[in-house]
Amino acid sequence: MSAPKQQTMKPQTAARKLGVLLAATPAEFQDGMVSREQLSDLQADPPAWLAELRRTGPHPRPEVARRLGVSVSGLARGGVSEPLTTAEIKALLEEMPPWLAAERRTQAEVRQENARIKARDAERAQQLES
CATH class of the missing domain: 1.10.10 (Arc Repressor Mutant, subunit A)
Known part of the structure; x- marks a missing residue:
């Protein structure tokens, strides 16, 4: 029996859920799919780029x-x-x-x-x- 497939979302959806502008995120975030687990990790322990975006924008x-x-x-x-x-x-x-x-x-x-x-x-x- 195989493991259940991990649910992913487009970077645009993840950026919206994080409350940031996709164009201002790093290229590696913009280029790949984001799993629900990764999104939870970003929300729980935001990396420096995310904290800075939330603080100063755009x-x-x-x-x-x-x-x-x-x-x-x-x-x-x-x-x-x-x-x-x-x-x-x-x-x-x-x-x-x-x-x-x-x-x-x-x-x-x-x-x-x-x-x-x-x-x-x-x-x-x-x-x-x-």
Whole structure:
């Protein structure tokens, strides 16, 4: 009986799961398939290149959006389509252009509404159990 085949993923998928930009990773990472075991090892004990990428970037759009406190759609509306470094993100936060302030307000309102709906649904579920 043969051993089960190890599951692998494309480098793009692994980079997304690690929260880094594939183009900024080392060539050996970009060129090969990544096993689930390798991904777990990278997450548990990141090598220097991964730690540096996570710290300074360039960061993919979902990470830029998270760090700016806006949605990915909000980035697009603000004209940000390229990956940004940590320094560029900090500069944007310090400058706080009007589009960023508006998108952060929108994102805060969305979070408040989601919290309200979650609380309402929890209350309804509790009433149904009673």
